Each structure stands twice: as C-alpha cells, then as structure tokens.
Amino acid sequence: MTLTLDHCRALDAQDPLAPLRGHFQLPPGVIYLDGNSLGVLPKATAARVADVVTREWGTDLIKSWNSAGWFDLPQRLGDQLAPLVGAGPGELVCTDSTSINLFKVLSAALNIARSQGPARRRIVSERSNFPTDLYIAEGLARERGLTLDLVEPEGITAALGPDVAVLMLTHVNYRTGAMHDMAALTAAAHAHGVLCVWDLAHSAGAVPVDLRGADADFAIGCGYKYLNGGPGAPAFVWAHPRHASAGWQPLSGWWGHAAPFAFTPDYQPAPGITRYLCGTQPIISLSALQCGLDVFSAAEALGGMAALRTKSLALTDLFIALVEQRCAGHGLGLVTPRAHAQRGSQVCLMREAQAGDPRELGTGAYAIVQALIARGVIGDFRKGDAPDSASAAPMPDILRFGFTPLYVGFEDVWHAVEHLRQVLASGEWQRPEFNRSHAVT
Amino acid sequence: MTLTLDHCRALDAQDPLAPLRGHFQLPPGVIYLDGNSLGVLPKATAARVADVVTREWGTDLIKSWNSAGWFDLPQRLGDQLAPLVGAGPGELVCTDSTSINLFKVLSAALNIARSQGPARRRIVSERSNFPTDLYIAEGLARERGLTLDLVEPEGITAALGPDVAVLMLTHVNYRTGAMHDMAALTAAAHAHGVLCVWDLAHSAGAVPVDLRGADADFAIGCGYKYLNGGPGAPAFVWAHPRHASAGWQPLSGWWGHAAPFAFTPDYQPAPGITRYLCGTQPIISLSALQCGLDVFSAAEALGGMAALRTKSLALTDLFIALVEQRCAGHGLGLVTPRAHAQRGSQVCLMREAQAGDPRELGTGAYAIVQALIARGVIGDFRKGDAPDSASAAPMPDILRFGFTPLYVGFEDVWHAVEHLRQVLASGEWQRPEFNRSHAVT
Numbered sequence: 058m059t060l061t062l063d064h065c066r067a068l069d070a071q072d073p074l075a076p077l078r079g080h081f082q083l084p085p086g087v088i089y090l091d092g093n094s095l096g097v098l099p100k101a102t103a104a105r106v107a108d109v110v111t112r113e114w115g116t117d118l119i120k121s122w123n124s125a126g127w128f129d130l131p132q133r134l135g136d137q138l139a140p141l142v143g144a145g146p147g148e149l150v151c152t153d154s155t156s157i158n159l160f161k162v163l164s165a166a167l168n169i170a171r172s173q174g175p176a177r178r179r180i181v182s183e184r185s186n187f188p189t190d191l192y193i194a195e196g197l198a199r200e201r202g203l204t205l206d207l208v209e210p211e212g213i214t215a216a217l218g219p220d221v222a223v224l225m226l227t228h229v230n231y232r233t234g235a236m237h238d239m240a241a242l243t244a245a246a247h248a249h250g251v252l253c254v255w256d257l258a259h260s261a262g263a264v265p266v267d268l269r270g271a272d273a274d275f276a277i278g279c280g281y282k283y284l285n286g287g288p289g290a291p292a293f294v295w296a297h298p299r300h301a302s303a304g305w306q307p308l309s310g311w312w313g314h315a316a317p318f319a320f321t322p323d324y325q326p327a328p329g330i331t332r333y334l335c336g337t338q339p340i341i342s343l344s345a346l347q348c349g350l351d352v353f354s355a356a357e358a359l360g361g362m363a364a365l366r367t368k369s370l371a372l373t374d375l376f377i378a379l380v381e382q383r384c385a386g387h388g389l390g391l392v393t394p395r396a397h398a399q400r401g402s403q404v405c406l407m408r409e410a411q412a413g414d415p416r417e418l419g420t421g422a423y424a425i426v427q428a429l430i431a432r433g434v435i436g437d438f439r440k441g442d443a444p445d446s447a448s449a450a451p452m453p454d455i456l457r458f459g460f461t462p463l464y465v466g467f468e469d470v471w472h473a474v475e476h477l478r479q480v481l482a483s484g485e486w487q488r489p490e491f492n493r494s495h496a497v498t
Numbered sequence: 499m500t501l502t503l504d505h506c507r508a509l510d511a512q513d514p515l516a517p518l519r520g521h522f523q524l525p526p527g528v529i530y531l532d533g534n535s536l537g538v539l540p541k542a543t544a545a546r547v548a549d550v551v552t553r554e555w556g557t558d559l560i561k562s563w564n565s566a567g568w569f570d571l572p573q574r575l576g577d578q579l580a581p582l583v584g585a586g587p588g589e590l591v592c593t594d595s596t597s598i599n600l601f602k603v604l605s606a607a608l609n610i611a612r613s614q615g616p617a618r619r620r621i622v623s624e625r626s627n628f629p630t631d632l633y634i635a636e637g638l639a640r641e642r643g644l645t646l647d648l649v650e651p652e653g654i655t656a657a658l659g660p661d662v663a664v665l666m667l668t669h670v671n672y673r674t675g676a677m678h679d680m681a682a683l684t685a686a687a688h689a690h691g692v693l694c695v696w697d698l699a700h701s702a703g704a705v706p707v708d709l710r711g712a713d714a715d716f717a718i719g720c721g722y723k724y725l726n727g728g729p730g731a732p733a734f735v736w737a738h739p740r741h742a743s744a745g746w747q748p749l750s751g752w753w754g755h756a757a758p759f760a761f762t763p764d765y766q767p768a769p770g771i772t773r774y775l776c777g778t779q780p781i782i783s784l785s786a787l788q789c790g791l792d793v794f795s796a797a798e799a800l801g802g803m804a805a806l807r808t809k810s811l812a813l814t815d816l817f818i819a820l821v822e823q824r825c826a827g828h829g830l831g832l833v834t835p836r837a838h839a840q841r842g843s844q845v846c847l848m849r850e851a852q853a854g855d856p857r858e859l860g861t862g863a864y865a866i867v868q869a870l871i872a873r874g875v876i877g878d879f880r881k882g883d884a885p886d887s888a889s890a891a892p893m894p895d896i897l898r899f900g901f902t903p904l905y906v907g908f909e910d911v912w913h914a915v916e917h918l919r920q921v922l923a924s925g926e927w928q929r930p931e932f933n934r935s936h937a938v939t
Binding site: 084094110116153154189207290307340440 | 523525528530532535536538539543544547548550551552554555556557558559560562563568594595596597598601625626627629630632633634636637638640641648673722728729730731732733746748749750751752753755759760761762763764765776777778779780781782783784786876878880881
C-alpha cells in the first residue's frame with residue numbers, strides 16, 4: 058500500500074492519545090523528533106516553577122521544607138513514576154543524576170556480590186552501552202580491582218558465569234534504539250547468580266517496563282528525556298525490595314539517614330529506597346519534573362503505557378515504511394530492529410555514501426541531520442566508530458529520530474519524511490553550512 | 499554605652515552596602531535571620547528562571563545546550579564564584595550537591611594519600627562537623643578499611659600525624675558559628691604530610707576565604723545558603739591546581755570526560771577541575787544560582803567580601819551587645835566565639851532553664867525560636883546532645899541566628915532582639931503552641 062498524507066491524517070483523527078499533545082508547549086514550525094534527548098516543555102511547568110520560586114521559596118522560605126513538601130519530594134515523585142516502570146510504591150526515588158544513581162546501585166550490587174565470596178570479579182556490559190554508564194563502571198572496577206568486560210549484544214549471555222558479579226545493561230540502546238528482553242536477560246543472569254542493573258534512560262515513559270515482573274535487581278533512569286522533566290532534570294533510582302535495605306550505598310548523605318534531623322555524627326541508613334538519597338536536592342528542577350510526570354497521570358485515563366506503546370510502534374512503523382517508500386535510492390538503511398519486541402521508541406538510520414557525494418561529507422549523516430534541523434525537523438546525529446576502531450562490529454554514523462507518543466502525531470511523521478526526501482533529492486544537505494566537522498550535542 | 503533604636507538606624511544610614519538589600523525579594527513583615535539555612539530570593543531570579551523554562555527549554559530545546567551555554571554553565575558559574583573563596587579562574591565548578599562533591603574530593607585526597615604508601619589509614623575530623631560530612635567520610639572509611647577519628651576543636655592538631663591521610667573540616671561550624679583558622683590548620687596538616695579538605699558551606703559569601711592563600715588542597719561548599727541560589731541549589735567543588743589533574747575522582751561521568759561527545763567507551767578525564775563533573779546538571783536550578791552570584795558581582799563595586807565581612811561583624815557584634823543589654827536575666831548565654839577571627843556570620847545562643855520554667859520545655863530554646871518565628875523573626879533551633887551523650891563536651895540546645903550582610907540591616911537586629919526580649923519577659927514562649935517535641939528542619 059502506498060502511504061499518503063491523508064492516511065496519516067486519518068491515523069491522527071483516530072488517535073485516542075491525540076489530546077495529550079495539548080499538554081505541551083511545542084514551538085511553532087517544529088517537528089520535534091528528539092524527545093529521547095530532551096523532552097518538550099509541558100504547558101503546566103512554567104507556572105509551577107514560578108510558584109516554587111516566588112511563593113514557596115520567596116515568601117515561605119525555610120517553612121517550605123515542610124509546608125511545600127520539599128523534603129519528601131524525591132519519594133512523592135518516585136511513587137508517581139513507579140507504575141511507569143513496574144515498581145511499587147515506596148520503591149523508587151527521584152534524585153541526583155543518572156550517572157550518580159548508577160554509581161550508587163552498581164556499588165550496592167558489587168557489595169552484595171562481594172558478600173557472597175571473592176569469586177565474582179567481573180562486571181559485564183555492552184560495548185555500545187551509553188558511555189557514561191561504562192565510565193562509572195570503569196571507575197568502580199578500577200577502585201575495586203575488578204574487570205569490566207564489554208561484549209556485543211549477541212555475546213551477553215555467553216559472557217555470564219560464576220565469576221561475574223553484575224550484568225549492567227541499558228534497556229533501550231541510545232544509539233540504535235534496540236531494546237533488550239529484560240525478563241529473559243535478567244533470568245539468564247540470575248541463573249548464574251549474577252545481579253542485574255538496568256538503565257532505563259531511553260525506556261521510562263517510552264516503552265512499558267516491568268521491573269518487578271522481570272525480577273530485576275536495580276534500575277536507574279533519566280528525568281529529562283521521555284519524562285519531560287526539563288534540562289538535566291533529576292534522575293531516578295530503584296532497588297528491588299529484597300536489596301533496598303541490604304547494606305549501604307557509598308553516597309551516604311544525610312537525606313538517606315534514618316533520622317536526618319537528629320544530626321547524630323554516625324550514619325544510620327533509612328529503611329528502603331530512601332537510603333539511596335544523598336544530599337539536598339535541587340528543588341526547582343525537581344518540582345519541574347513533577348509536571349512531566351503529571352502528563353503520564355493524565356495519560357492513564359486514555360490507556361496509559363499500553364496505549365502509548367501501541368502508538369509509539371505505529372509511529373515508528375510508519376516512519377520506517379515512509380522512508381523506505383519515499384527516500385529509496387539515497388543510500389539510507391535501517392539500524393533499529395524491525396521486530397516490535399526489539400524496538401524502543403526511536404528509529405535510527407545510517408547512510409552509505411553514494412557515487413557523486415562530496416567526499417568531505419563522509420556518510421552525509423551529519424549534514425543531513427543539520428539540513429533537517431534547518432527545516433525545523435529536529436532529530437540528532439550520533440557519530441559512528443572510527444574506521445580504525447578495534448570493535449568487532451563498528452557502529453556507523455547515525456541519524457537518530459525519537460518518537461514521543463505523547464506529542465508526536467502521524468502527520469508529523471509524514472512531513473518529517475517529506476523533508477528528508479527533499480533534503481536528499483535536492484542535494485540540499487551538501488550545502489556548505491551543513492558541513493561541520495564536530496558533532497551536535 | 500546603652501544602645502538605642504536610633505543608633506541602629508544611624509548605622510543603616512551610614513551602611514555603604516545598604517543598596518544591596520534592594521536586590522532581594524524579602525517577604526513583608528519578616529526579619530530573616532536564617533540565610534545560613536536557605537538564602538533569600540534575589541529579585542532577578544524569577545525572570546531568569548522563567549526565561550530558562552519558556553525560551554531556552556520551551557522554544558530552543560536541545561539547541562540551548564550550546565546556544566544558551568547550558569553545557570559549560572558549571573564552569574562559568576564556578577569562575578564567577580571563585581573570587582569569593584580565593585580561587586582562580588578555571589579552578590572551581592558549580593555542580594551536584596555538597597555531599598556528593600565531598601565524596602569526590604575526599605576520595606581523590608584518599609587516593610593521593612594512598613599513592614604515598616600504606617601508612618596513612620586515618621581520616622581526622624571534628625565531632626561537631628556537619629553530620630552529612632561525617633556520614634560521607636564514614637562511608638568511605640568503611641569501604642576502604644580506614645578509620646574516621648572525630649575530635650574536639652582543640653584536639654585537632656594533636657590528632658595529626660604520619661598515619662593520617664586527610665584532615666576534613668568545616669570552616670565555619672554550622673551549629674556554633676565558630677570559625678577555624680584555615681591557613682594555620684592547613685599548615686599544621688601539611689607539616690605532617692596530611693591533606694586538607696575544607697567544607698565552605700557556611701563560609702562562601704559569608705566570610706572572606708582565601709583557599710590559594712591558605713594553600714588548601716580541596717574545598718566544597720553550598721549554593722543555597724549565603725549564595726542565595728535557591729532551595730537545594732547545586733553546590734561547588736574546588737581542587738588546588740596541583741591536585742586537580744592528578745588521578746580520577748570515582749564519580750567518573752561523561753561531563754567530566756575529556757571529550758564527552760566523542761562517546762568513546764573508555765573514560766579519559768578532562769584536564770583540571772572539569773573532571774569533578776559527573777552527570778547532566780539540573781539546568782533550571784543551576785541557572786537560578788547565577789542570580790545569587792550576580793548580587794556578589796554587584797557588591798564588588800561597594801567593597802566586595804571585605805566590606806561584607808565588616809558589616810557582618812558589626813551586625814553580629816550589635817546582636818550580641820543588644821542581647822546582653824536587653825535580655826539579661828533570662829538565662830541566655832553566648833555560644834559563638836566573641837573574637838572576630840573565630841566568628842562566622844551567625845550568632846548562636848544557648849539557654850539555661852530558669853526556676854519557674856515549665857519542666858517539659860527543657861532549655862526553652864525550641865519554644866523561644868518558635869515564638870520568634872510566630873512574630874516574623876526567623877532563626878532556627880538546633881538540638882543539643884542528649885544528656886547521656888558520650889561526648890566529652892556535649893553540645894547544648896541552640897538558638898541560631900544568621901546575619902547575611904547583603905540584606906540584613908542594623909534596625910532588623912534591634913527589632914529581632916526586642917522581639918526576643920518580649921518573648922522572654924512576657925513568658926509568651928511558654929504557650930502550648932510553641933511546645934512541640936520535634937525539631938524544625
């Protein structure tokens with residue numbers, strides 16, 4: 058079937074989630090396919106933040122630690138977020154950054170593994186995991202004299218064994234959009250006595266996640282991507298209740314103390330996930346995150362994460378089909394898996410240089426993304442591995458498009474692909490202004 | 499000389515820093531003596547935050563990482579803050595929380611000490627240090643098999659020796675307002691080969707600090723007290739240039755990577771203080787901090803930190819003198835040192851229970867603070883050690899009053915003490931509504 062603009066419009070007309078777009082302040086003239094990098098501003102946020110600044114802080118000052126509930130905001134937001142990832146109430150807190158939360162849970166997991174004996178000396182992860190996760194693991198491995206083994210996705214289960222302490226994976230790959238089977242990999246790890254730490258940065262709010270169902274051990278995730286919490290919004294951390302009260306995590310600050318206002322000189326960790334808090338939280342940014350979560354609460358009445366997933370797959374299916382129908386012959390290829398069960402909420406393309414391409418533009422991926430941005434279609438570029446990479450499976454340059462079902466519509470997808478077609482067919486991407494040697498953030 | 503309200507008004511009239519009060523949104527009817535807990539809202543902050551939310555985030559979206567300078571905001575704010583603490587440009591970053599920054603620098607200092615041999619197995623700190631500092635040190639000591647030795651202020655130098663790795667102190671004590679001689683203690687530590695880590699939470703923006711002049715090794719501090727950055731504002735971290743590029747700190751996230759957007763799987767720390775960054779920062783809260791720092795930039799033309807210190811001492815001298823003249827006979831005593839060189843920008847009082855006091859109110863400190871707050875004089879209460887405390891020098895219950903010279907005036911001091919006098923003389927503090935068994939935050 059040849060897809061048409063009218064077909065896309067019909068899909069929007071039938072979309073039960075279409076009203077959710079009204080919760081967001083989308084800039085005019087923009088098709089925003091980068092919610093996997095920084096989510097869009099909810100309409101409620103500006104007023105909420107203004108109230109936190111002028112009334113809660115400006116007028117009520119220190120009283121607000123209690124009267125405005127600043128002090129237990131990490132727990133309240135955690136309870137609001139928990140159902141999106143299959144966690145129970147009291148199991149999850151919103152706090153600090155993703156990297157710092159990873160340090161906490163990876164440390165805790167390594168402590169548990171160490172308590173079982175000296176044999177488990179390896180951390181296993183994926184070579185194409187988000188680099189900051191690998192850096193945190195590298196630092197901990199270095200400090201504790203462990204090794205960090207990076208494998209390709211198909212080599213994960215083979216890398217497990219009695220000498221492995223922790224399997225640390227990102228559920229949806231930031232670069233390819235490929236999604237792991239969390240339950241299967243967790244079970245495989247557990248079969249070897251290995252603990253599983255999951256990074257949900259590209260999953261929370263994007264795809265259904267069932268941490269308890271998968272029997273995961275620890276998880277962390279990001280507040281500013283699909284959760285629309287604002288730039289650098291505090292992240293979240295979850296520990297399975299069987300682990301949450303077991304031992305310390307090393308960032309043992311006063312917000313994780315059993316009695317923070319007793320001001321006793323010795324640390325006594327709070328029961329449960331509260332001990333994964335550390336210092337005072339950035340309340341203005343944390344309050345903004347609530348407005349992002351509120352949209353998911355509104356989505357609940359329209360079918361919640363299951364409905365969002367259905368729409369997300371329809372959007373990415375449509376994008377893939379349109380690119381294949383309308384942009385054929387320009388060297389584009391699909392990087393994201395076609396199978397629904399292996400796809401997150403993004404589609405990544407690669408491009409092979411074609412005869413006649415200016416050599417200095419390489420694969421063209423960077424320049425094409427820039428040309429699209431100039432037209433108001435915002436995706437992003439992720440650089441591939443260098444040609445001399447030691448990797449067994451070098452990653453190509455990537456054109457990355459995120460589809461947030463809360464605010465992206467089917468007609469948006471049509472127009473995005475139409476812009477892509479025009480950029481390629483006209484050679485517009487070869488203009489000098491799109492040729493820069495450095496990557497966008 | 500008997501002090502009068504007219505005298506206080508005359509001091510305000512002569513105060514060269516008086517115009518700075520106009521930079522703040524002080525709530526009407528409030529005398530705010532708790533800027534050492536949470537600083538007051540600068541007038542510029544609401545508009546700045548609104549612009550970050552609606553334009554930088556809402557309209558410009560991911561572009562703002564570059565166009566609005568989000569990505570290097572920690573460094574830019576660090577350069578703005580650096581002169582307040584005697585640090586040079588490029589030496590300090592604003593990021594994360596005080597507790598997390600302490601973990602970074604304490605880890606780095608312990609790594610340096612370890613590199614000198616196995617002998618240095620002790621961390622020395624003060625028993626009355628801010629508890630979260632002790633918790634972080636306790637966690638690290640536990641993890642590395644070190645001991646944390648807590649001593650009284652007069653025992654610090656005697657505790658130093660060839661088996662000590664790090665001396666970790668807070669410059670101005672959060673509870674007593676007592677200030678250490680940073681240069682002398684650092685020199686004493688260095689004489690034993692001991693590294694010095696300073697917590698400036700109650701110093702930065704409150705008293706002159708000269709980290710380079712004192713030859714300190716590492717420092718951290720708070721953004722939401724005297725710097726008026728907003729509730730839970732990001733904190734700061736400094737490392738002497740001789741240490742900054744030496745080794746890793748363990749929170750090795752991508753913002754501290756030499757090439758964060760190369761997305762390479764292995765960690766390569768950035769040169770200098772940038773390697774003390776970890777994950778993505780809460781940009782809204784971080785942007786608010788800038789408005790707090792901007793007031794100090796405005797204060798520069800009026801004499802800067804030296805003038806602020808002169809006023810701070812005049813305010814605390816006046817408060818002490820007025821309490822002693824006008825509140826005599828009610829059992830109040832001064833906890834904060836009288837000597838200027840040993841005093842921060844706060845005054846702490848204790849009270850001995852008097853004959854006729856209701857026994858259930860104990861020292862009365864908690865109830866008196868509550869009665870003052872009900873009158874719009876906001877200080878705070880810090881609970882003392884339990885009577886059965888093992889401490890050699892148990893801390894009494896404390897009435898704590900902070901004097902931020904940016905916005906507190908001399909007439910404020912008069913009225914605060916007059917309220918205190920009335921609360922005591924009338925027995926108003928004994929009203930049931932001020933008798934609660936738990937401490938305010």
